[in-house]
Amino acid sequence: MKKLYFLTLLATAFTFGQSVVITTVIDGTLPSDGCAGSSGSSNPKLVELYVSGTVDLTNYRLQTESNGAADAASISWNTGCDLTALGTVTDSFIYLVGAGETTFTEMYPSATPAAGLTSLPNGNGNDAYRVALYDAPGTAGNLVSVMDQFGDPLDLPVNDYSAAWCYQDSYAKRNNGVVANGGTFDSSTFTYGGNAAFASPNNTCAFITAAVPVGTFTLTTKAFNGINGLTLYPNPVSGNVLNITSSNNGAMSVQIFDVLGKRVANTSVINNQINISGLNSGVYIVKITEEGKTATRKLVVK
Structure with missing residues (x-):
C-alpha cells in the first residue's frame, strides 16, 4: 500500500x-x-x-x-x-x-x-x-x-x-x-x-x-453537510467502484480532490456508483452535490 x-x-x-x-x-x-x-x-x-x-x-x-x-x-x-x-x-x-x-x-x-x-x-x-x-x-x-x-x-x-x-x-x-x-x-x-x-x-x-x-x-467554506442520509462505501476502498447513496436518491455530481487541493475527478453518480480506478492510494476529499445541496466526505483509497 x-x-x-x-x-x-x-x-x-x-x-x-x-x-x-x-x-x-x-x-x-x-x-x-x-x-x-x-x-x-x-x-x-x-x-x-x-x-x-x-x-x-x-x-x-x-x-x-x-x-x-x-x-x-x-x-x-x-x-x-x-x-x-x-x-x-x-x-x-x-x-x-x-x-x-x-x-x-x-x-x-x-x-x-x-x-x-x-x-x-x-x-x-x-x-x-x-x-x-x-x-x-x-x-x-x-x-x-x-x-x-x-x-x-x-x-x-x-x-x-x-x-x-x-x-x-x-x-x-x-x-x-x-x-x-x-x-x-x-x-x-x-x-x-x-x-x-x-x-x-x-x-x-x-x-x-x-x-x-x-x-x-x-479557503474555509461552510454548510458542506447538507445531504440527508449520505453514505459512501466501502471506505477505505480497494477496488475500482465507490458506492454513493442518499435518502433522496437524487441526481448527484461528484468532485474529488487530492491533498494539494487539486481536483482529480469530476463525474456523476450512475446507478449509485462512480468509477475511481484512476485514483492512486491516498486520502482524498469527495465533494458531492445533490439538488443544490453539498456535502464533503473523506475517502481513503488503498
Whole structure:
C-alpha cells in the first residue's frame, strides 16, 4: 500500500493544506507614481496568490498565456515569474505587482509586494495565469504539475476581451472556499468587475481600493453537510467502484480532490456508483452535490 496522506475534515468546514491559489487579478487605470501622480494610466498590475499550509516555492512559477489561443496547439505559456526566491511560505498572501508598485503600496499599505523576483505578471485584461511546478529553476526544467489556473486561453480564439473572465481595466476575485483547480479553470469560481469597471470616473485609488480589497480570501467554506442520509462505501476502498447513496436518491455530481487541493475527478453518480480506478492510494476529499445541496466526505483509497 502506498503512503497515505492525511487531511483534517471539520464538521462544518473544510480547508486544503499545501496549495497555492490565484485569488485576485487587477488591471488598473491609475498612474504608476502614486495616486496623485501623472505617469501612465494602466496601474497597478496585480496577481495575488494565497498559500495554504506550508509550501516550499522552489521551482514554482506564475506563468502567463497572453491574448488567448485559436486551438490547444497554439497555447503558449511564458517562462513566467520564478517564485523560488520566496522560499517556504505558510498561510500567507503573495502580492505580485508587475507595474505601479508605488501606487499599489499607497492603495494597500498593509500589503507588501513580493521582492527579489523578475518577470512579474503584467496582464492586459485577457491574459491567463497559472501556478506551475517545474523540476528545475529559471528557464530550465520540465513541467511537473499545474496547481492552479485563472482563465482559459481557448475561450479567446481571437485576441479580444469577450470571455467571461476578461478583466480589461477591471478585476477578477476568487470566490471564498474555491480550492486549487489543477489547471482546469471554471469561470464561475470567480467574481468579476466586468471590462472597463475602472474607466473614468472610477479611475481613482479610492474607488479601486473599495471595489477590490486584498488579503481577504479564505479557503474555509461552510454548510458542506447538507445531504440527508449520505453514505459512501466501502471506505477505505480497494477496488475500482465507490458506492454513493442518499435518502433522496437524487441526481448527484461528484468532485474529488487530492491533498494539494487539486481536483482529480469530476463525474456523476450512475446507478449509485462512480468509477475511481484512476485514483492512486491516498486520502482524498469527495465533494458531492445533490439538488443544490453539498456535502464533503473523506475517502481513503488503498
